[in-house]
Each structure stands twice: as C-alpha cells, then as structure tokens.
Amino acid sequence: MAANGECLEYEVTNRGAEAVDVSVLFGWSGGGERLSDNLSAVQRALAPGASVRGRLPLAGPSGSSRPVPGVKVVKVRSVPTAEAPSTGGACPASGVRVYADRGDAAMGLRVVGLHLENCGTAELVLDGYPQVQVLDEAHAAVTGVAVLEGGAAIATGTGADAPARRFTVPPGGRAGSALVWRNTNDASSDPVNAPYARVRATPGAAPVMVTPELDLGTTGRLGVGAWVPEGP
Structure with missing residues (x-):
C-alpha cells in the first residue's frame, strides 16, 4: 500500500x-x-x-x-x-437474493437486518426462521454461541419479535428478518468477535455469507428474527 x-x-x-x-x-x-x-x-x-x-x-x-x-x-x-450477497444486478441461480444491512447499535444492543428478494420467476414459501451459522475470520464455525429463535430472546422492541408464520413471496416480493445481540462483557469467558454469518433462507437454500461483525461479548447469544413480509 x-x-x-x-x-x-x-x-x-x-x-x-x-x-x-x-x-x-x-x-x-x-x-x-x-x-x-x-x-x-x-x-x-x-x-x-x-x-x-x-x-x-x-x-x-x-x-x-x-x-x-x-x-x-x-x-x-x-x-x-459463490456465497457473496447481492443487492442488485443479475439474479442468482437460486432465484433469491439475501443480504444484510449496516445495522443499528445503541447502548450495547445490536440489530442487523437480513433482507430477502425473490428475483426469480417462481413463488417462494417461507415458514420460520433463516438458518444462521456464526463464523470467525477464517470462515470456521464458532463454537459456544447459542443461536436463538426470535429477537425477543435478546431484547424486545427490536422489530424482530413477531412469531414465525407461513407466507408466500411472489416474484419481485421481499421478506425481512434480523440478527439481534448484545455486546456485554464480564469475567466469565473471553469475548466472542465473529465477523461473518452464513445464512440459509430455508433449510435447503443455497448459503449466503454476510458480514454483520458480531461482537457478542461474553454473552454468547444471538437472536434471529422470523421471516416476515417486507414492503408492499
């Protein structure tokens, strides 16, 4: 440089x-x-x-x-x-785009939105939560982190509190979820800092790797909101 x-x-x-x-x-x-x-x-x-x-x-x-x-x-x-998120351009072979936003942080609480766009030609049925795997700088899985269903497992009022429900995302439609965690520390263990998360929109979907910069502190807990319809 x-x-x-x-x-x-x-x-x-x-x-x-x-x-x-x-x-x-x-x-x-x-x-x-x-x-x-x-x-x-x-x-x-x-x-x-x-x-x-x-x-x-x-x-x-x-x-x-x-x-x-x-x-x-x-x-x-x-x-x-092969796992890079995209917000535009050519539609991936899966017909689905998944990406993360820049998030919001306040008083140790972190919220990063996950966004899904059906850019394909077939309807997509969602019923539950995205599957999330926490990864370190070498893209290896981080052990000892509890991935919990629902943002309320960490804090309420984040917009990721809705229960899971089944709905259809038509071509051109969108859905949203969120990752919620706290950066709190005590003397119980070493802090967890994991830059990446591998996300699957549904259990059989192709993985997408996003970079939420998970500074989980020593809590070791990550809440994942259910998919909900997004936009009109």
Whole structure:
C-alpha cells in the first residue's frame, strides 16, 4: 500500500483455495493530513493465488501540494464469491437474493437486518426462521454461541419479535428478518468477535455469507428474527 497527495494504491492477494470477494477499509493512521472520510475498496471474484492492484483517489485537487495523508488498513473482509450477497444486478441461480444491512447499535444492543428478494420467476414459501451459522475470520464455525429463535430472546422492541408464520413471496416480493445481540462483557469467558454469518433462507437454500461483525461479548447469544413480509 502506498499513498501520495492524489491517490492511494494497494494490492490484494487471495491466499485461499476458492474465489473470493474482498473488501478493504482504509483509515487515517494519525500521521500527515487527516482523511476526510474512511475509504473502502472491493475486488470481486479474486481467483485463488491471484493478486490485483487497485487505486483510490484521495480528496483534493489534482496537482496540489497538499501533505500526504497517513493511511492504514483498518479492516479486510472476504467472502466466497459463490456465497457473496447481492443487492442488485443479475439474479442468482437460486432465484433469491439475501443480504444484510449496516445495522443499528445503541447502548450495547445490536440489530442487523437480513433482507430477502425473490428475483426469480417462481413463488417462494417461507415458514420460520433463516438458518444462521456464526463464523470467525477464517470462515470456521464458532463454537459456544447459542443461536436463538426470535429477537425477543435478546431484547424486545427490536422489530424482530413477531412469531414465525407461513407466507408466500411472489416474484419481485421481499421478506425481512434480523440478527439481534448484545455486546456485554464480564469475567466469565473471553469475548466472542465473529465477523461473518452464513445464512440459509430455508433449510435447503443455497448459503449466503454476510458480514454483520458480531461482537457478542461474553454473552454468547444471538437472536434471529422470523421471516416476515417486507414492503408492499
């Protein structure tokens, strides 16, 4: 990674065994001119063993003599391209899009919405809860976390309290769920920080890996709301 007054150049390498979508968050290191905003970059379908170079413009007019900002890598996240969430573009082969929003955090309570869109041509029947598996930075399953049905298992009033019910999502229709947890800590165990969650909309559905950044503290509990219709 290198920065000058006009741009940030970086290189990403996939050291895994499958194609991945990689996102990198850059921030101010405390040296030089402060960045006006954190910068992010995404590289999609990076093949195993492959490297790719990228460039991001920095704020300021071209050719100016502004000081070089101090930039550091804040966070790197990757998901298998075959499991990458999508909010638009071509419809996945499954006919269903699943993705997570940026969530809300207040007073140690976290809520991240899960969203489903039926972009296929057939109706989709939902009856229950998405299946969720908590994963660490290496995409390995995290043990010792209780995945509970219903957001009320963690806190009420989050919008994820409705009981499960059967309904049909027509082509073009949407549904929503939510992940709910608390970031509370005591001396009982080590805190759990798990960036990823593998989500299946129904038991037989293809998995989608989202990045809710689960800072579960020492509670080790994650509530999952039932699917409910979303939008008109």
